[in-house]
Amino acid sequence: MASTPKSALSLLLVSSFILGAMVSLCSSCPTSCETEIVWTLYARQIGKGDNRNQEQAVPPVNNITKFGEIVVNNWVVLDAPVPTANIVAHARGTHMMAGGWFTSLSIVFEGARFNGSTLQVMGITDAQGQWAIVGGTGELARADGTIKHKIVPPTLTTSINENYRQLDIHAFYSPPAVNANFIADA
Numbered sequence: 001m002a003s004t005p006k007s008a009l010s011l012l013l014v015s016s017f018i019l020g021a022m023v024s025l026c027s028s029c030p031t032s033c034e035t036e037i038v039w040t041l042y043a044r045q046i047g048k049g050d051n052r053n054q055e056q057a058v059p060p061v062n063n064i065t066k067f068g069e070i071v072v073n074n075w076v077v078l079d080a081p082v083p084t085a086n087i088v089a090h091a092r093g094t095h096m097m098a099g100g101w102f103t104s105l106s107i108v109f110e111g112a113r114f115n116g117s118t119l120q121v122m123g124i125t126d127a128q129g130q131w132a133i134v135g136g137t138g139e140l141a142r143a144d145g146t147i148k149h150k151i152v153p154p155t156l157t158t159s160i161n162e163n164y165r166q167l168d169i170h171a172f173y174s175p176p177a178v179n180a181n182f183i184a185d186a
Contacts, residue, residue, distance in 0.1 A: 034172040037145075041167045042152065043075040043091050044083070048161040057094070066097040077107060081152045081164035089114075091121075101125040114139050119171065127151050133171050145171030 046052045054073035061068035074092050078085035093105035103125040106118045117138030123131035128150035136143030152164040 033174055035175055037169065037171050037173070039167075039169040041088055041169065042078045042081040042085070043149075043165040043167055044078055044081075044162060045073070045075050045165060046159070046162045049159075052161070058096075060097060067099070069097040071095050073105075075165075077167070078164075081155070081166070093121075095125055103131065105131075109138075109140075119143055119169075121147060123147075125149070133169075136171075136173055139176065140171075140173045141176060143171050143173040145169070 045054060047054055053075050054071050056069065057072045058068065058070035060066045072094050074090055076087055077089035077091055079088050080086075087110060089107050089109040091105045091107050093103065095101045095103040101124065103121070103123060105121040107121060109115060109117050109119075117140040118136055119133050119140055120135040120137075120143075121131045121133055123129065125131075129148075131147045131149060133143050133145040133147060147170075148168040149165050152166050154163075
C-alpha cells in the first residue's frame with residue numbers, strides 16, 4: 001500500500017508534536033534540577049573524658065595494628081572550630097580499622113534550613129583525605145559529591161582529648177519539588 005501525501009504529512013505532524021513535547025520536558029530543567037552546595041563545617045571529635053562523642057564498640061583483634069577495632073561516633077558538626085560555635089548537625093556512624101580507618105556516617109542536620117535532612121557519607125579517615133557523599137534524605141534527597149576533610153591545628157581553646165576536623169563539602173542534590181522524572185511538581 002503506497003503512502004499518500006496526506007498520510008505522510010499527518011505522520012510528520014504527529015512526530016513533530018511528540019518530539020516537541022519531549023524537548024519541552026527535557027529543557028524545563030536543563031541542569032537535571034540539581035542544586036549545588038559548597039560548605040565548610042567542622043566535626044568536633046572527643047575521644048576521651050566525660051564529654052567524649054566516640055566510643056570503642058569492638059576491641060581490636062590485634063592490639064599493635066588495631067585491626068578489627070570498631071568505634072561508634074556521634075560527632076557534633078559546628079560552623080566554626082571552637083566549642084561555642086553553632087551546632088549545625090551530628091555525624092553519626094562508625095569507623096573501623098581495616099588497614100586504615102574506614103568510616104560510614106549519616107550527617108543529620110539541625111536547624112531551620114535542613115532540619116532532619118541527612119547526607120550519607122563513607123570513606124577512609126586519615127589526618128586528611130576525602131569522603132564520598134553517596135546519598136541524602138529530606139531536603140538533600142539524592143545527594144552526591146565529596147567531602148574533603150583534614151584535622152585543624154589545635155588552638156589554645158582545644159582540649160588535649162579533642163580534634164576539629166574541617167569538612168569542605170561539595171555536593172549536588174535534587175530538592176523535594178522535583179520528582180523522579182526531573183519534572184517540577186505542581
